[in-house]
Amino acid sequence: MLLLDTLHEGLADLEARGLTRRRRIADTPCAARMTVDGEAIVGFASNDYLGLAAHPRLSEALAEGARLYGAGSGGSHLLGGHSRAHARLEEELAAFAGGFVDAPRALTFSTGYMSNLATVTALAGRGAALFSDALNHASLIDGARLARADVHIYPHADTEALAAMLDASDAATKVIVTDAVFSMDGDIAPLPRLVELAERHGTWLVVDDAHGFGVLGPQGRGALAQAALRSPHLVYLCTFGKAAGVAGAGVVAHETVIEWLLQRARPYIFTTAAPPAVAHAVSASLALISGEEGQTRRQHLAGLIARTREILHETPWRAIDSPTAVQPLVVGSNEDTLALAAHLGEQGLWVPAIRPPTVPAGTSRLRISLSAGHGFDDLDRLQAALVRTGAFA
Ligand SMILES: *Cc1c(COP(=O)(O)O)cnc(C)c1O
Numbered sequence: 001m002l003l004l005d006t007l008h009e010g011l012a013d014l015e016a017r018g019l020t021r022r023r024r025i026a027d028t029p030c031a032a033r034m035t036v037d038g039e040a041i042v043g044f045a046s047n048d049y050l051g052l053a054a055h056p057r058l059s060e061a062l063a064e065g066a067r068l069y070g071a072g073s074g075g076s077h078l079l080g081g082h083s084r085a086h087a088r089l090e091e092e093l094a095a096f097a098g099g100f101v102d103a104p105r106a107l108t109f110s111t112g113y114m115s116n117l118a119t120v121t122a123l124a125g126r127g128a129a130l131f132s133d134a135l136n137h138a139s140l141i142d143g144a145r146l147a148r149a150d151v152h153i154y155p156h157a158d159t160e161a162l163a164a165m166l167d168a169s170d171a172a173t174k175v176i177v178t179d180a181v182f183s184m185d186g187d188i189a190p191l192p193r194l195v196e197l198a199e200r201h202g203t204w205l206v207v208d209d210a211h212g213f214g215v216l217g218p219q220g221r222g223a224l225a226q227a228a229l230r231s232p233h234l235v236y237l238c239t240f241g242k243a244a245g246v247a248g249a250g251v252v253a254h255e256t257v258i259e260w261l262l263q264r265a266r267p268y269i270f271t272t273a274a275p276p277a278v279a280h281a282v283s284a285s286l287a288l289i290s291g292e293e294g295q296t297r298r299q300h301l302a303g304l305i306a307r308t309r310e311i312l313h314e315t316p317w318r319a320i321d322s323p324t325a326v327q328p329l330v331v332g333s334n335e336d337t338l339a340l341a342a343h344l345g346e347q348g349l350w351v352p353a354i355r356p357p358t359v360p361a362g363t364s365r366l367r368i369s370l371s372a373g374h375g376f377d378d379l380d381r382l383q384a385a386l387v388r389t390g391a392f393a
Contacts, residue, residue, distance in 0.1 A: 045351065050244075081272060101231070108282075340353070
């Protein structure tokens with residue numbers, strides 16, 4: 001059939017360019033050491049930065065939530081699906097992460113992808129000008145497309161270029177969007193300067209802290225808390241499937257912004273609310289993150305990050321200067337990156353190869369993702385494996 005032939009050709013083209021993606025099957029819970037496709041491996045692929053995904057207290061909270069609220073929410077938030085568990089999580093999240101604004105309020109979503117579509121489309125409608133960092137996450141890019149706003153992409157972290165673009169724009173509504181921690185580079189956005197620009201130009205500043213929430217700042221309150229920023233221009237996005245170890249996402253902002261999203265954001269309104277049990281488990285995760293155990297895990301993670309940076313700087317490839325749990329090693333071509341990942345794989349280490357369109361062409365890389373569940377012995381194994389692949393001259 002002609003239609004299938006067209007897809008076959010497309011797939012063959014991906015294969016020829018080294019862009020085919022393959023899923024691996026995890027046989028055990030997500031953890032630093034796990035079984036994947038039947039093999040015991042050390043995993044550097046997850047975003048489970050605090051090692052909470054398989055924490056017994058969160059599994060128990062999920063089960064308790066199911067006992068209390070059942071399996072499904074039964075409907076959208078505005079039509080019967082909004083449970084006590086969701087309402088409590090909103091309050092806890094606003095108190096935990098809303099220190100950057102007076103009268104903080106929170107709204108929760110079943111995924112970060114949807115929270116980002118919702119926020120960008122609700123704040124930047126047709127005719128608005130949207131200013132987006134070149135390395136922003138796909139969900140922010142897709143939100144901009146769906147919003148039908150005029151999109152201005154500024155070079156990564158280049159606040160001079162952004163300032164010039166803001167000066168040149170006469171749009172009535174302007175929105176700056178940025179990752180807080182860039183997901184494939186691990187570096188942190190110039191947030192203080194972005195807040196200054198947002199205030200000077202009267203724009204919203206939407207900060208996606210998917211990789212900083214739970215990890216950065218006092219008690220893991222995130223990138224805005226780490227930088228001690230406060231501004232009514234800020235809109236904060238956080239996700240619960242990464243450091244928080246569960247699933248879902250939240251938006252935190254001034255209560256009026258949240259009310260606007262609730263009334264207007266189609267990706268909030270026209271979808272079934274996440275199971276209340278998930279919200280119940282995220283509440284338990286916030287308690288872990290903000291407590292002593294979270295603190296201990298963040299300290300251990302900081303040690304792992306420092307050691308990994310030492311190891312990567314000794315390789316012939318380009319280690320991106322990242323202070324976070326995302327530690328990229330830029331190899332260059334798709335083929336070389338896949339070969340290196342395969343070598344590590346043979347030695348029982350799962351380090352994913354990241355290729356376009358996730359990263360720019362020619363910057364394919366290994367993305368080493370650290371978790372508080374790793375031990376320093378896991379890093380010794382990583383270093384030894386890199387040496388064996390001939391990485392060290
Ligand atoms: C993972 C991620 C998202 C999407 O969150 P999900 O909950 O996985 O849908 C959004 N933004 C960034 C920067 C991310 O890394």
